[in-house]
Amino acid sequence: MEASPFLPTPQYARWRKWKSGAITGVLVACALAVIAPLFLVIYFLVARGSSSLDWNFFTQLPKPTGELGGGMANAIVGTVTLLTMAAAIGVPFGVFGGIYLAEYGSDRSNYWIRFAADVLNGVPSIVWGMVIYLILVVPFKGFSAYAGGIALGLMMVPLVMRTTEEVLVLVPQSYREAAMALGISRWKVITVIVVRTALKGIATGVIVALARIAGETAPLLFTALGNSFWSHNLKEPISALPLQIFAYGLSPYDDWHRQAWAGALVLMALILALNITVRILSRDRQSAP
Amino acid sequence: MTHYTEEMNRLKESMLNMASHAESAVTRAVRALVERDDLLAQAVMDDDNIIDQLEVDIDNLAMQLLTKAPVATDLRLTMVATKISQNLERIGDSAVTIARRSIELGTEPQLKPYVDIPRMATMSTEMLRDSITAFINREPEKARAVVPRDREVDNLNRQLHRELASFMVERPATISRCLNLMVISKCLERIADHATNVAEEVVYLYEAVDIRHSIRRSHED
Amino acid sequence: MASPAETVTTTAAAEPIRVSVAPVAAATAGLASEKEEIAFDVRNFNMWYGQRQALIDVTMRIAARKVTAIIGPSGCGKSTFIRALNRMHDMTPGTRLEGSVKHFGNDLYGPDVDATVVRRRVGMVFQKSNPFPTMSIADNVLVGLRLNGVHDRAVLQARLEECLRMAALWDEVKDLLHRPGTSLSGGQQQRLCIARSLAVQPDTILMDEPCSALDPIATTKIEELIQTLRDQYTVVIVTHNMQQAARCSDRTAFFYMGRLIEFDDTRKIFTSPTNPQTEAYVSGRFG
Numbered sequence: 001m002e003a004s005p006f007l008p009t010p011q012y013a014r015w016r017k018w019k020s021g022a023i024t025g026v027l028v029a030c031a032l033a034v035i036a037p038l039f040l041v042i043y044f045l046v047a048r049g050s051s052s053l054d055w056n057f058f059t060q061l062p063k064p065t066g067e068l069g070g071g072m073a074n075a076i077v078g079t080v081t082l083l084t085m086a087a088a089i090g091v092p093f094g095v096f097g098g099i100y101l102a103e104y105g106s107d108r109s110n111y112w113i114r115f116a117a118d119v120l121n122g123v124p125s126i127v128w129g130m131v132i133y134l135i136l137v138v139p140f141k142g143f144s145a146y147a148g149g150i151a152l153g154l155m156m157v158p159l160v161m162r163t164t165e166e167v168l169v170l171v172p173q174s175y176r177e178a179a180m181a182l183g184i185s186r187w188k189v190i191t192v193i194v195v196r197t198a199l200k201g202i203a204t205g206v207i208v209a210l211a212r213i214a215g216e217t218a219p220l221l222f223t224a225l226g227n228s229f230w231s232h233n234l235k236e237p238i239s240a241l242p243l244q245i246f247a248y249g250l251s252p253y254d255d256w257h258r259q260a261w262a263g264a265l266v267l268m269a270l271i272l273a274l275n276i277t278v279r280i281l282s283r284d285r286q287s288a289p
Numbered sequence: 290m291t292h293y294t295e296e297m298n299r300l301k302e303s304m305l306n307m308a309s310h311a312e313s314a315v316t317r318a319v320r321a322l323v324e325r326d327d328l329l330a331q332a333v334m335d336d337d338n339i340i341d342q343l344e345v346d347i348d349n350l351a352m353q354l355l356t357k358a359p360v361a362t363d364l365r366l367t368m369v370a371t372k373i374s375q376n377l378e379r380i381g382d383s384a385v386t387i388a389r390r391s392i393e394l395g396t397e398p399q400l401k402p403y404v405d406i407p408r409m410a411t412m413s414t415e416m417l418r419d420s421i422t423a424f425i426n427r428e429p430e431k432a433r434a435v436v437p438r439d440r441e442v443d444n445l446n447r448q449l450h451r452e453l454a455s456f457m458v459e460r461p462a463t464i465s466r467c468l469n470l471m472v473i474s475k476c477l478e479r480i481a482d483h484a485t486n487v488a489e490e491v492v493y494l495y496e497a498v499d500i501r502h503s504i505r506r507s508h509e510d
Numbered sequence: 511m512a513s514p515a516e517t518v519t520t521t522a523a524a525e526p527i528r529v530s531v532a533p534v535a536a537a538t539a540g541l542a543s544e545k546e547e548i549a550f551d552v553r554n555f556n557m558w559y560g561q562r563q564a565l566i567d568v569t570m571r572i573a574a575r576k577v578t579a580i581i582g583p584s585g586c587g588k589s590t591f592i593r594a595l596n597r598m599h600d601m602t603p604g605t606r607l608e609g610s611v612k613h614f615g616n617d618l619y620g621p622d623v624d625a626t627v628v629r630r631r632v633g634m635v636f637q638k639s640n641p642f643p644t645m646s647i648a649d650n651v652l653v654g655l656r657l658n659g660v661h662d663r664a665v666l667q668a669r670l671e672e673c674l675r676m677a678a679l680w681d682e683v684k685d686l687l688h689r690p691g692t693s694l695s696g697g698q699q700q701r702l703c704i705a706r707s708l709a710v711q712p713d714t715i716l717m718d719e720p721c722s723a724l725d726p727i728a729t730t731k732i733e734e735l736i737q738t739l740r741d742q743y744t745v746v747i748v749t750h751n752m753q754q755a756a757r758c759s760d761r762t763a764f765f766y767m768g769r770l771i772e773f774d775d776t777r778k779i780f781t782s783p784t785n786p787q788t789e790a791y792v793s794g795r796f797g
Binding site: 172174175176177178179180181182183184185186188192193196197199 | 596598601626627628629630631633634636638640642643644653654657658703706707710712
């Protein structure tokens with residue numbers, strides 16, 4: 001019986017199989033190489049930090065130099081405070097900016113606005129810190145939570161703006177047309193129909209931006225400074241997890257080192273939680289027709 | 290050319306084919322009468338089933354075309370085809386009647402020379418031929434011109450009836466021959482009517498105007 | 511005896527068809543007579559997309575409470591024309607127009623005219639049904655009303671049922687009103703979009719190829735719906751499907767290359783069109 005002309009010769013078939021397997025192996029190894037650092041990070045954080053996670057850690061203030069024990073309660077609260085302030089700036093300006101880019105504006109001006117946003121997204125965070133230092137710390141003669149929150153918020157704006165714009169652009173034009181054809185005014189079309197359709201995407205963008213700035217240390221060095229005690233008002237310097245980790249990590253004390261690991265673990269957990277939220281939100285999203 | 294256009298053409302060809310058969314049947318039937326040719330008359334009667342089959346074929350073709358939802362001229366052609374085929378089939382039947390009567394007349398000596406009947410036959414067949422020519426050449430005016438000629442044929446028929454009626458009264462021995470001739474005359478008058486119908490359908494096809502019943506034509510007495 | 515025909519003439523497109531038009535009875539006179547109310551009075555209307563002229567000197571009078579179909583090959587300007595009737599082109603930059611469009615006597619493009627109000631009076635249904643995905647069926651129908659300030663529960667509920675009934679959808683969805691608008695079948699979605707348009711009480715419904723994405727049964731339902739709408743609403747429907755135009759409409763307009771070629775009673779367009787281009791198009795000889 002003659003072999004079908006479409007089938008390869010046995011030798012060629014074997015070579016093809018081996019080559020296919022080899023390349024698959026290389027690709028799998030590369031993928032593992034990408035994921036591996038995440039597991040390394042988690043491993044080290046958990047190994048070094050989990051033992052220090054106790055009730056004290058979450059409720060007590062840092063002890064003065066030399067004394068053992070204490071916690072990072074104020075840093076955790078501080079991080080949350082700073083993120084809230086940042087969101088208060090980043091979300092409205094970012095989302096409305098994104099709406100402007102997607103729905104209004106001319107092609108020419110939008111091109112430059114986008115360019116500016118993309119450049120800002122690339123500005124090193126320490127530069128942000130230095131600029132806000134000059135604007136909000138020096139004239140007011142003091143570090144403050146305000147400065148920290150504003151710095152983080154300003155960093156959020158271009159990020160949220162671009163992600164919002166991208167999600168809005170994905171909303172099919174047919175919805176805008178259908179809404180306009182009903183005699184609904186333009187801004188209502190945008191807010192009620194378009195933004196509502198893109199809401200999950202916008203929320204995702206905001207959370208991703210929050211996750212990014214949650215770990216920013218450099219801008220806070222120049223603005224919030226850090227605080228060993230509770231801040232009583234926002235004009236005072238405030239503590240934050242990255243700042244505290246930075247301070248403890250550079251210190252010569254073992255006790256502080258282990259607390260730094262714990263702080264890093266908490267910070268990482270926060271970021272992981274934000275990312276998982278994003279995943280859940282994305283999964284629940286209704287599929288667009 | 291699309292399949293659809295081919296089918297339209299087939300429809301037209303069938304119509305022309307049928308018209309030629311119908312005209313030929315009339316011409317031959319009258320010739321069979323004049324030449325007292327029974328074989329020819331019989332041939333006319335036998336060939337009528339061709340005409341009948343053509344009517345069925347044309348109707349089937351038209352039905353098939355209707356499923357393709359023709360519009361405008363194509364739609365009018367489909368409708369007109371069925372009407373024309375019906376009229377042509379009736380012409381064929383009238384020719385058969387003429388043939389049958391001519392066979393009967395052949396059993397007795399000829400009454401008188403046939404003048405009016407061949408004249409009516411010529412007029413009717415010319416009316417049919419002109420209608421068909423108007424159809425082929427897209428000349429609705431020519432078709433319109435056919436319609437008034439029906440009156441002449443009607444007049445001839447009436448005149449012949451009167452002559453034959455008085456003949457029958459004077460010479461009762463000729464009654465059966467006169468009656469046959471009256472029937473033949475009537476058939477030719479009806480053939481002219483059908484030819485007129487064909488002409489009216491041609492006008493509708495090309496002008497989208499329905500001229501049926503709008504021009505007064507004389508009816509049978 | 512010679513056969514009357516040696517060759518058969520064909521009605522190929524190459525040979526122009528001589529149609530001598532005899533005087534037609536008044537009952538079939540094509541254009542809107544003086545006694546009819548005119549929904550859209552379009553005069554010398556021209557429209558450009560940038561440099562390209564999409565509509566050239568269109569003049570026509572669309573009668574009120576009748577169904578007018580617009581047919582023509584792709585790119586002939588029919589969609590452009592229908593969108594000009596409710597100022598949808600305002601959303602597209604780079605469009606320019608000349609000429610006038612009057613809607614029941616009111617200039618549609620006048621200097622103080624609010625396009626949003628225009629669109630409340632002149633609704634539109636699109637080729638691909640587009641119920642809002644984040645809203646339920648009920649919310650979809652009522653969104654136009656709600657965003658125009660109507661909040662009375664009783665009024666909304668009554669209007670919801672009324673519009674869904676008019677769209678022949680009530681029986682199918684009355685127990686599913688909370689389900690998302692996108693959970694319906696294609697044909698149902700399109701009827702939902704029609705109900706949505708009806709809710710804001712327009713006087714005209716424009717339809718841009720509403721059935722081209724639907725199966726024949728759904729199409730038939732929409733066509734039935736158009737017939738029931740006819741008594742109260744002016745309907746203008748753009749369609750690729752000539753049988754649909756022949757079935758549904760009272761008047762038909764044939765557009766070609768941006769111009770209005772012929773506009774007449776549907777019966778006349780499909781049995782004996784005056785213009786040879788129209789005849790060629792409806793007979794399927796180009797398109």
